[in-house]
Amino acid sequence: CPDNHYCPEGFPAAGGNVTPCPAGFKGGSGLSNPQDCTPCDAGHYCLSGEGETECPAGTYRAKQGAESKSDCIPLKPGTYSSATGLTGDIGTKCSEGNFCPPGSTKETPCPVGTYSNSTSLHYQHNCKTCEPGTYCDETGMTVGTQCTAGYYCPPGTIYEKQFPCQAGTFSDPGTKCQIIIDAFDWVNVDNPICDVECAYCTAGYYCPAATAKGDEKICPKGHYCPTGTMTEFQYPCQNGTYNAAEGKSEPDDCVICPDGSWCGKGTSEPTKCPAGRYYKHDGTSPTRAKNVDDCDLCPAGMFCTDTESSNCTANFETKIHKNTQKNPQKSKKP
Numbered sequence: 001c002p003d004n005h006y007c008p009e010g011f012p013a014a015g016g017n018v019t020p021c022p023a024g025f026k027g028g029s030g031l032s033n034p035q036d037c038t039p040c041d042a043g044h045y046c047l048s049g050e051g052e053t054e055c056p057a058g059t060y061r062a063k064q065g066a067e068s069k070s071d072c073i074p075l076k077p078g079t080y081s082s083a084t085g086l087t088g089d090i091g092t093k094c095s096e097g098n099f100c101p102p103g104s105t106k107e108t109p110c111p112v113g114t115y116s117n118s119t120s121l122h123y124q125h126n127c128k129t130c131e132p133g134t135y136c137d138e139t140g141m142t143v144g145t146q147c148t149a150g151y152y153c154p155p156g157t158i159y160e161k162q163f164p165c166q167a168g169t170f171s172d173p174g175t176k177c178q179i180i181i182d183a184f185d186w187v188n189v190d191n192p193i194c195d196v197e198c199a200y201c202t203a204g205y206y207c208p209a210a211t212a213k214g215d216e217k218i219c220p221k222g223h224y225c226p227t228g229t230m231t232e233f234q235y236p237c238q239n240g241t242y243n244a245a246e247g248k249s250e251p252d253d254c255v256i257c258p259d260g261s262w263c264g265k266g267t268s269e270p271t272k273c274p275a276g277r278y279y280k281h282d283g284t285s286p287t288r289a290k291n292v293d294d295c296d297l298c299p300a301g302m303f304c305t306d307t308e309s310s311n312c313t314a315n316f317e318t319k320i321h322k323n324t325q326k327n328p329q330k331s332k333k334p
Contacts, residue, residue, distance in 0.1 A: 001018060001029060001030050001031055001032070002018065002029060003027065003028055003029050003051060004020060004021050004026055004027050004037075004046075004049050004050060004051045005018050005019060005020050005021065005027070005031065005049055006018075006019055006021065006027065006031035006032055006033055006034060006036055006037065007019070007031070007032060008032060008033065009032050019034070020048045020049025020050075021034070021037035021046070021048065021049060022034070022037065022048055023046060023047055023048045023067035023068065024039065024040050024045075024046055024065040024066060024067040025037035025038060025039060025040060025046055025065075026038060026039075026040055026041075026046045026051045026052050039064040039065040040052055040064060040065055040066050040067075041064060042061055042062055042063060042064055042087040043055055043060065043061050043085040043086055043087040044061065044066065044085060045061065045066035045067060045068055045069055045071055045072060046066065046067065047067070047068065053069075054084040054085035055069070055072035055084060055085055055086060056069065056072065056084055057081060057082045057083060057084050057105040058074060058075055058080070058081065058082075058091075058103040058104055058105040059072035059073055059074055059075065059086070059103060060072065060073055060075065060086035060087060060088055060089055060090070061073065061086075061087065062087055062088055062089075073089070074102040074103030075089055075091040075102065075103055075104065076089055076091070076102060077100060077101055077102045077104075077122035077123070078093065078094050078100055078119075078120030078121060078122050079091030079092060079093055079094060079100055079104070079120070080092055080094060080100045080104035080105060080106055080107055081104075081105065082105050082106060091104070093119050093120050094107055094119060094120050094121055095107060095119055096116055096117055096118060096119055096142040097109060097110055097115065097116050097140040097141055097142045098110065098116070098121065098140055099116070099121035099122060099123055099124055099126055099127060100120075100121065100122070101122060101123055102122075108124070109139035109140030110124070110127035110139060110140060110141065111124065111127065111139055112136055112137055112138060112139055112158045113129070113130055113136050113156045113157065113158045114127035114128060114129055114130060114136060114141075114156070115127065115128055115130055115136050115141040115142060115143060115144055116128060116141075116142065117142050117143060123256075124238065124287075125238070125241065125251040125252055125254055126252075127251070129155045129156045129226050129235075129251065130144045130153075130155060130156050130157055130158075131144050131155065132153060132154055132155050132227070132228055133146065133147050133152075133153050134146055134147060134153055134157070135147060135153050135157040135158065135159060135160055135162065136156075136157070136158065137158055137159055137160060144157075145160070148160055148161060150164065151163055151164050154228045154229075154230060155226045155227060155228050155229075156226065156234075156235065201216060201225075201227065201228050201229055201230070202216055202227070203225065203226055203227045203249035203250075204218065204219050204225055204247040204248060204249040205217055205218055205219060205225055205229070205247070206219060206225050206229040206230060206231055206232055206234065207229070207230065208230065208231065217232065218246050218247050219232075219246060219247050219248055219249070220232055220233070220246060220268075221243060221244055221245060221246055221268035222236060222237055222242065222243055222266040222267050222268035223235055223236050223237060223243065223248070223266060224237065224243065224248045224249055224250055224251060224253050224254060225247075225248070225249055226249055226250065227249070233266065235251075236265045236266035237254035237263070237265065237266060237267060238251075238254065238265060238287075239263065239264060239265050239287060239288075239290035240256070240257050240263055240287040240288035240289065240290050241254035241255060241256055241257060241263055241267070241288070242254065242255055242257055242263040242267040242268060242269060242270055243255065243267075243268060244268055244269055256288055257270050257288040257289060258270055259279060259280045259281055260272060260273055260278065260279055260280075260305070261273060261279070261289065262279065262288075262289035262290060262291055262292055262294055262295060263288065263289065263290065264290055264291055265290075271292070273289075273292070273295035274292065274295070276297065276298050276304065277292070277295035277296060277297055277298060277304070278295060278296055278298060278304040278305060279294060279295045279296060
């Protein structure tokens with residue numbers, strides 16, 4: 001009798017009397033009854049009749065008897081591991097400058113314009129906006145680089161020479177430009193010196209050049225405006241997140257897009273996956289659905305809500321990629 005199967009005594013295996021061990025169990029050769037099959041080891045899963053397979057990287061299984069890959073549990077957020085077959089939640093702590101969503105197999109660096117001086121970050125929106133007076137031109141930075149003389153660096157600056165001081169102005173390294181009004185909140189004096197008599201635009205608002213006191217513009221939906229924001233759409237919520245309220249000021253104000261929907265950059269409301277498509281986050285990807293193409297097509301023979309697919313009941317069928325119906329029409333058997 002082959003591995004991971006059993007063959008009742010007194011019946012020839014060649015006659016088709018071979019039965020696979022059930023899912024969650026394994027066994028050697030020559031087994032004669034189901035009791036000879038043993039539970040799948042921790043760190044593994046066992047499909048029916050197929051023996052053990054190690055849980056994939058980024059997951060673990062502490063108990064015996066896993067029946068499928070879905071029984072392997074994603075590593076906790078803030079950790080990662082490329083090892084397979086783990087028996088415990090023992091991933092490596094995510095280092096400074098990086099973030100690690102649940103089930104990470106490696107660290108993901110914070111994007112340009114941000115940094116992190118903390119360990120064990122969970123998601124991209126946990127990375128900090130680059131501080132005023134510094135720029136963050138590389139991924140995975142743990143501290144911003146001091147702004148170059150002759151330039152100014154509002155929060156989130158990406159390039160060394162992104163914001164030059166205007167003609168007739170100057171700056172020392174890491175300071176604001178003198179006289180220039182750009183990126184500041186209000187002015188009510190003649191010939192102001194910005195680092196003395198102008199204030200950074202209030203968090204939750206944006207301020208075009210030469211904004212007067214009381215004329216701050218409220219931050220639009222789908223965006224956030226940290227202190228010193230200059231333009232309306234300067235800081236959009238990233239792909240896979242959204243923000244339905246005005247006047248928000250932090251990346252954390254952008255909410256993770258829910259299952260069954262997709263959220264592009266700068267989204268104010270999630271968009272539902274269309275009929276015939278669904279989306280359910282697998283717990284391992286660092287981002288959520290960003291466009292309709294991330295919504296999976298409903299497989300043939302199944303019907304779909306916006307978050308999951310299910311088998312059609314007996315005597316019902318669907319055609320590939322057709323719009324999902326709640327009550328499929330009965331089909332005639334040929």
